[in-house]
Amino acid sequence: MDISGPAVACTAAALQVVAAPSSSTIKPGEPINVVITVTHVGRHPCLANGGLQNMRLRLVSDDGAAAGWSSPDCGFNGDRALLMGPGHSFEWAVTLDGRASAANRCTEGQPDLAPGAWNLIASLGEVAHSDSAPVPMRVPAPVPQVGARSAEID
Numbered sequence: 526m527d528i529s530g531p532a533v534a535c536t537a538a539a540l541q542v543v544a545a546p547s548s549s550t551i552k553p554g555e556p557i558n559v560v561i562t563v564t565h566v567g568r569h570p571c572l573a574n575g576g577l578q579n580m581r582l583r584l585v586s587d588d589g590a591a592a593g594w595s596s597p598d599c600g601f602n603g604d605r606a607l608l609m610g611p612g613h614s615f616e617w618a619v620t621l622d623g624r625a626s627a628a629n630r631c632t633e634g635q636p637d638l639a640p641g642a643w644n645l646i647a648s649l650g651e652v653a654h655s656d657s658a659p660v661p662m663r664v665p666a667p668v669p670q671v672g673a674r675s676a677e678i679d
Contacts, residue, residue, distance in 0.1 A: 532572045535609060535652055539567030542657040544582065544647035546621075551584075551664045553623035553637035561647040561657075564614035573609050577601035579650045580617045584662065587642035594638065597650075598626035623664070640666040 540563055547558040561580060563573065578601050584593040596619065607615060624632035625639075644659035 532570070532608060535565070535567070535571035535573040535649075537652050537654040539565060539569075539571050540573065540609075540649065540652060540655055541566045542647050542649065542655050544645050544657045544660050546645055546660060546662065549660070549662055551621060551623050551638060551643070551662055555623060557621045557623070559619050559621060559645065559647075561617045561619075562614055563617075563649060565609040565611055568611060570608055570610045573607050573649060574604055574651050575607040575615045575617070576604035577617065578603055581648045581650045582619055583646050584621070584638070584643050585646065586639075587644060587661075589644075591639070593643055594621060594624075594626045594632075598628055599631035600629065638664045640664045 543562045543564075545560045545562065551557055559582060561582060563575065565571070565573075580601070581596055583595040585591065586593065607613075609615075622632055623638055624635045625637070626632055626635060641664060643662040643664060645662050646659050647657040648655045
């Protein structure tokens, strides 16, 4: 592989981003580990920022209308310049705990994710259109406790 000459930034066409969760069901309080793998699928070497602040992982509602969790809310830091050649890859890992995030509030003190269908999507923030294929996720509705009484309506 010839890596002489100026380094160019990787494009979405040269990279394949894949999000792989340890489970497709998210239950509040139960951790879900997600590994994001970025693989160079192009023909020529390029530069990518593999740092935590550049990785984007988000959980969006199935209809795309609601955001449940987003790694930029968590304030991850760190740049990591990578010269990637064809076939090279790197991984980044994060743990979801079933709680929502909001700007500058990762999960602590946040509500549980709403029950329903969600999609997990990973991308490189500095590479436009580098979204992974959406991974279907599910947050089950809470199960009523046996013997629990429902409130009566007058």
